[in-house]
Amino acid sequence: MSEATARDIAAVVELYETTEFANDQSRLIDFAQNKLALTSLQVLPPGDLPSKDPRPFLGLLDRALSEEIRNQVKRDAWIDTVGQSGQVEIRIKLEKATLRFVAPRGQIYASNSHIFLVWMVGTSLVLVSAAVVLLRNQIRPILRLAEAADSFGKGRGFPEDFKPRGAREVRQAALAFVEMRDRITQHVEQRTTMLAGVSHDLRTVLTRFKLELALLGDAPEITALKSDVNEMQHMLEDYLAFARGDGGESASVTNVRELLEEVHEDALHYGPDIVLESGRRKRDLLVPLKRQALKRAILNLVSNAARFGDMVVVRGTADRAWLSIDVEDDGPGIPAAERANVFRAFYRLDHARNQDKGNTGLGLAIARDIARSHGGDILLEESVLGGLKATIRLPV
Ligand SMILES: Nc1ncnc2c1ncn2[C@@H]1O[C@H](COP(=O)(O)OP(=O)(O)OP(=O)(O)O)[C@@H](O)[C@H]1O
Ligand SMILES: [Mg+2]
CATH class of the missing domain: 3.30.450 (Beta-Lactamase)
Structure with a gap:
């Protein structure tokens, strides 16, 4: 113009x-x-x-x-x-x-800017609303996938009605995830079945062994043999527990206070004073957990603490996101440089007091496996009591 x-x-x-x-x-x-x-x-x-x-x-x-x-x-x-x-x-x-x-x-x-503005604002509004609706529809399946992955990672199973939905890429990710879950589940099942077989066979042999020894009387050599066989049985149980992981146990809603009281009771025969402390929380904390497995993990920590210290404190605390179970002792502790190593299977420190037999060096490895199968971990620190403070941290 x-x-x-x-x-x-x-x-x-x-x-x-x-x-x-x-x-x-x-x-x-x-x-x-x-x-x-x-x-x-x-x-x-x-x-x-x-x-x-x-x-x-x-x-x-x-x-x-x-x-x-x-x-x-x-x-x-x-x-x-x-x-x-x-x-x-x-x-x-x-x-x-x-x-x-x-x-x-x-x-x-042509200075029709107002019409231009009206069109621009109008079409933007329409486009934005369309985008919001579309995005919401696309984000929902991603959130569902995230929830499913989270729940599976914490060992709480998988939502029954989970189905890959949404855009092609999201469906693809969900399908890959479902396949991965199936592979993991299958793997764990295979391992558990095989171990159950092995443990059964070996136990039978050991039992036969013990029976035969019992028939042989009480000569000093035989007593020594008996204690060796006992030690062997103990080690076998440890290996199997380690290899089994949490044994495919599924999570069930657990009262943490009751669980800790049970641990306390079971641990009383270890010898040293074992004190149970619970946080300031009034209400009982209910969390979906693999009860037997977690109990085993805590008992492993307590048995270590009781072996090295004369006083053991077990404490359960929780905040919004995490449940923490501390096990402290007044023993020699573990030097900072060794704290990562002790989690390795069969790794044992050269403590003067670590001469006891029947320890395979698997306790902490098993405990950490269990904590991780819940989506948590175990931390080692120095305790105010002077020894080791081991903390199992689990997401609530
Ligand atoms: N509370 C503790 N104080 C000092 N040292 C510890 C403590 N807990 C563990 N350790 C050290 O870490 C090592 C590994 O511990 P872990 O529980 O894995 O094996 P273990 O107790 O030797 O054998 P297992 O638990 O299989 O019977 C122990 O041998 C010990 O040297
Ligand atoms: Mg141990």
């Missing part, structure tokens, strides 16, 4: 300069006002154009117009779009005169 106006102006300039219109100004004015789309034309005496700068209001569109005029007319031009609303004043400097044009603004640019 700027271009059309610029062409009109160029035509008038050309007429004025090259034809007799220069002498018949009223005809030229009449021509410009009636034949061309210009509101008015004035022929002013020659002179300088008003100064150009500064004109901060010269917008993008006005700049487009002045560009066009420069291209088409190739003369000094001056544009003022501020003075008169709805009109644009253009002055062109010629040798013999200055031409002053006034053109309607609407003819130069």
Whole structure:
């Protein structure tokens, strides 16, 4: 549109300069006002154009117009779009005169910005609502997948009605996850069945062994043999427990306080004083846990503590996210550099007191396995009692 106006102006300039219109100004004015789309034309005496700068209001569109005029007319031009609303004043400097044009603004640019705004805001609103609806539908399956993975990771089983849904990529991820879960479950089952077989066979043999020894009487060699067989049985149980992990036990809602009391009772025969402390919490804490497995993990810690210390404290605390079970003792503790190693299977420290037989170095490895199968872990620190503080941390 700027271009059309610029062409009109160029035509008038050309007429004025090259034809007799220069002498018949009223005809030229009449021509410009009636034949061309210009509101008015004035022929002013020659002179300088008003100064150009500064004109901060010269917008993008006005700049487009002045560009066009420069291209088409190739003369000094001056544009003022501020003075008169709805009109644009253009002055062109010629040798013999200055031409002053006034053109309607609407003819130069289409300034329907309000319609543009309405459209933009309207379509954005529509698009945003569509996006929100679509995204919600896509996010729901991702959340379901996250929940399922979380629950499976904490050993709490898998939602029965879980089905891959949503966009292709999300379904793909969910399918891959389901396959992985199946593989893991199958793997664990295979291992458990095999171990059950092995343990059964070996136990039978050991029992036979013990019976035969019992028949042989009480000679010193035989007593020694008996204690070896007992030790062997103990170790066998340990290996099997380690290899079995949590034995495929499934999580059931467990009262943590009751569980700790049970542990306390079972641990009383270890010898040292075992003190049970529970947090300030009034209400009982109910958490889905593999009860037998967790009990075994705590007992492993307590048996270590009782072996090395003369006093053992077992403490259960919980906050919003974590359940912590501390087992502290006043023994020699474990140096910081060794704390990562003791979790390795069969690893035992060279404590002077660690001469007891029947320890295989699997207790902590088993306990950590169990904590991890609940989505938690075991931390070792120095206790205020002077010995070791082992903490089982489980997500609630
Ligand atoms: N409370 C503790 N104080 C000092 N040292 C400890 C303590 N608990 C464990 N340890 C050290 O860590 C080692 C590994 O412990 P872990 O329970 O895994 O095996 P273990 O007690 O030797 O054998 P198992 O538990 O299989 O009978 C122990 O041999 C011991 O040296
Ligand atoms: Mg142990």
